[in-house]
Amino acid sequence: MGLCMTAAIRLKLENIVKEYPGCRANDGIDLTVEAGEIHALLGENGAGKSTLMKVIYGVVQPDEGRVVWNGHAVQVDNPAQARRMGIGMVFQHFSLFETLTVAENIALSLPPDEARNRSQLNQRINEVSERYGMELDPRRYISTLSVGERQRVEIVRCLIQETTLLILDEPTSVLTPQEVTSLFATLRTLSKEGCSILFISHKLEEVRSLCHTATVLRQGRVSGDCQPAEISASEIARLMVGDDTPISTRVTAAEPGEPLMEVSGLGWKSKDPFGTSLRNVNLDLHKGEIVGIAGVAGNGQDELLKALSGEIRADAGTICLSGQNIETLFPDQRRKLGVAIVPEERLGRGAVPDMSLADNALLTASGQGLVERGLIRSGRVREFSREVIRRFGVRCTGENSTAGSLSGGNLQKYIIGREALQNPRLLVASHPTWGVDVGSAVAIHESLVKLRDEGAAILLISEDLDELYQLCNRLGALCDGRLSPLAPTSELHIEQLGQWMAGEFESTEVAHAVA
């Protein structure tokens, strides 16, 4: 064992081509993964990472090219076959049944004879989880587990099936910093035992600390191979985005003004038994500052945004804007008072996919003189739309292109521009750069900072801690519908924020009260 295996080539992809209608997702990709290697697959959204993973895992068949597994050319027809060969995959969105236990979920993916012997299975789950430092109780129901624990279930499920290649799709995007550290320890142990790991990510510092090698994809092709520990994050970023895109924003310090919004005792009860309820959320916002809300997805971010926008009506508490309680107002009435919202879903909430950009301007900007006596002033609508396109550098064929035809980054620039041009006093933005190319992300950050400097208050809800630390002057975290206290970014250590994200903020609240 050991030495001789580390040199063996576990997986080799040769000239993989996969074409979808209107897009060549993989365009001749070569990739080699050795036994025991932690190999990063980097690239922006739409670079072809997911398609390549689906090819390896047998979800789709390549149009051209060869997959060589342990020295043999193979055709992977479906994921079941991939699992039999020893390939395991953990998707970004977990495939677990909330109403079943950990053991039951794992049993579902095993051959019948192994699945039936439940006590033996429980024992194996315990063995595997202890060996790799992933505490897990086989009898617990999935619905009671945190996102980090659910990910462990997925990983344990792969390991129980003697996986020799583990594919992880953006595994850290759902974890707190502490959970990331423990996941990395597990992955390093696995690697030492000879298990290969394909680690898909766009977080460069993580890749640098964890991975032995990296393959960078850009527009369906390999744009470079490197040893991430030996080159800088900005060099890797260059490989991802190409030469002509700016990769970072310079953020000047904020100069907060007078108080603008005060949320106190906000509560909302979810009707969905597995949904998140908001509990006693308190929040204050000053003019000219950006306040960040961190948190793992599904901890009440969407609910908080909807309560602020007026899409849901809170059961308790008040939302005061310059002293006026706006909690009882509809979304469009709040908008008239200067509240602008950028929701997480660009298509299907922030914009209607099949409508033109001009019509999508009308969606929220109708109060800007675009409608008179119930009739649409289409000339003004087009003009407003062109203004957004021009001022925010939206790449499109014009205001008549449909929202759905724009790339994520360009549509997001359009939506932010649409809200910004209405001179909001308060902007609430949820994950504004999620799934957006680096160039657009920089542009979006710049427009947020510009809006802040013009005196608007901005509430930034994000899972991207780098983004939060870069832009915000105060930070807090949501966990299970409760909001931690807010602390100045410069005084808030990432460890502390991680504890808040995990829901441990009772002690700090006391400390805060005393101070």
Place this chain on the structure above:
Amino acid sequence: MLLLERRPVASSVMRWASPLLALVLTVITGFILFMVVGKDPVEGLKFFFITPISDLPGLAELGLKMAPLLLCAAGLTVCYKAKLWNIGAEGHFLMGALGASVMAVQLSAVNGFWVLPVVLLTGVLGGMIWAAIAAGLKTHLHCNEILTTIMLNYIALNLLLYTVHGPLKDPYGFGFPQSAMFSDSALLPVLIEGTRLHLGLAFGLLATVAVWVLFARSFIGFQLNVIGQDHRAAAFAGFRVRKLTWFAFLVGGATAGLAGASEVTGPIGQLVPQVSPGYGYTAIIVVFLGRMHAVGIVAASALLALTFIGGEILQIAMQMPKAVTALFQGLLLFYLLTCDAFIHYRVRLKKAAPQPTSAAVAAAPQEV
């Protein structure tokens, strides 16, 4: 192997070609059907499509049948744009006819210019009340509008039958289940002397134009469109979905109710059980065939009006059964829905994929 593959962008050519293609396929199928039942297909199709519109009285009859179709289709367009699947135009129509008849019979001894408007408005109100029931069930109890409106159609029909057999039955009508003839002041003026074509057609055309303006220019139309295309965007924008749902249903009820009122105060002049040959249902085909667009709807209503008249002529001239009208309407809708699939999809021939060597598929995972 043939594959149905999603187009990257919906085909705008196909959006308009599809109704024409459906019509051609309907004619071809009709041709074959005539042959199968042993009738001369050329003769049959001529009787069905050409004879009815070959002279002025024929064209007037066409306009007469178009009037209720246009009115019902205008209201349904408002609902369907917002993806509110109101199938209840037939019921609204019947309640409109019933309401107008009740008022007309009440006012049978009265003369005056105001009688007709009052009678028509009562019809409009009848249709709106019927639509309001479905709207309330939808917005307050989340009942599926397809089911409620269909069921309400049958209730309306039975209510109408009860009325003509009971309270509204003409005491001098020799026991026939029908109301008394309305007085002249409750009748719609005729548009072309010597024909039955009445003012109802003007109502229909006006309603079509009004709906076109609603969606082309007004903010309410825009909001209805957003609700139809993207419910979550409508909620995000803060549109009052509940109010707009009521608006769409009430417009649908009002226009179909006016259609029913125009029918009893127009060509019929009294309330009879068979006041509608299914105008409310046929209007659904009109809306989809006409692509929810004013010009398309006028053309589609002319075509569907033709199927009613053509069916009648075939019954007389070629002894075909009455079902021939429904058959042609059904074929048309069937082919339209089929052809519509090609707006978003296209057919592709799948080449046999090159087979990589699969000998090593079962290569066992190596020991680690």
